[in-house]
Amino acid sequence: MIYFVALLAQFLAVMIVITFHEFAHAYTAYKCGDPTAKFSGRMTLNPVKHFDPLGILMFAVAGFGWAKPVPINPYNFNDYKKGSFWTSSAGVLMNYAMAFVFYPVFILTFYYVLPVFSGKLIADFLYVFTNALFTCSLSFCVFNLLPFYPLDGFRIVDAVSKRRSKAYWFLKQYGYYILMGLILVHVLSSRVPLLGVIDLLGYILDFAIKVFGRPITMFWDWILRFIL
Numbered sequence: 537m538i539y540f541v542a543l544l545a546q547f548l549a550v551m552i553v554i555t556f557h558e559f560a561h562a563y564t565a566y567k568c569g570d571p572t573a574k575f576s577g578r579m580t581l582n583p584v585k586h587f588d589p590l591g592i593l594m595f596a597v598a599g600f601g602w603a604k605p606v607p608i609n610p611y612n613f614n615d616y617k618k619g620s621f622w623t624s625s626a627g628v629l630m631n632y633a634m635a636f637v638f639y640p641v642f643i644l645t646f647y648y649v650l651p652v653f654s655g656k657l658i659a660d661f662l663y664v665f666t667n668a669l670f671t672c673s674l675s676f677c678v679f680n681l682l683p684f685y686p687l688d689g690f691r692i693v694d695a696v697s698k699r700r701s702k703a704y705w706f707l708k709q710y711g712y713y714i715l716m717g718l719i720l721v722h723v724l725s726s727r728v729p730l731l732g733v734i735d736l737l738g739y740i741l742d743f744a745i746k747v748f749g750r751p752i753t754m755f756w757d758w759i760l761r762f763i764l
Contacts, residue, residue, distance in 0.1 A: 549668035573607055573608060585604075625688065640760060650663060686712065
């Protein structure tokens with residue numbers, strides 16, 4: 537029972553993180569002059585509109601995944617280069633902001649809410665849920681900064697660079713398959729320890745939590761010491 541409660545909490549956290557990520561893309565595109573996402577019904581916080589079954593499953597199982605891409609027509613932007621850059625960056629910026637907000641929620645829940653429900657399933661749910669909101673926000677942010685098509689990192693590079701080298705076309709053509717391979721190795725590494733040595737996504741996840749999230753934890757730990 538505890539396993540299913542934790543799985544539900546993880547799934548709900550992932551849905552929230554991904555929904556806000558995609559909404560940020562759609563809203564920013566609209567503000568930059570492109571209404572395509574809005575007319576497609578994607579400028580919404582309804583998670584069903586952003587649902588991609590395989591992407592959500594991968595996120596829940598491997599810690600990395602994706603949502604249904606938001607349709608964007610960059611030729612509608614008021615400024616093509618700026619619109620492309622900010623629209624591509626909006627999702628990862630949103631996720632980092634969410635991690636900043638969710639970390640103190642997790643800490644306060646741990647110290648003040650969980651003791652009230654000690655020994656009950658809701659305590660397990662709240663612990664996993666609030667922790668997952670923070671960690672998934674960070675991991676999704678860093679994962680999407682990878683320069684593989686169709687991730688945001690590739691689109692950001694595409695927006696700021698006019699150069700189309702062989703590496704660019706290689707990543708655009710094969711980026712999706714590279715990602716699938718990296719995720720597969722990450723999933724299998726938990727069952728085949730030797731694969732942990734080449735588990736690139738595992739290293740990225742550690743980076744997201746321990747390094748990329750360090751400014752957030754340091755800031756809030758300093759603030760919360762006056763409360764806890």
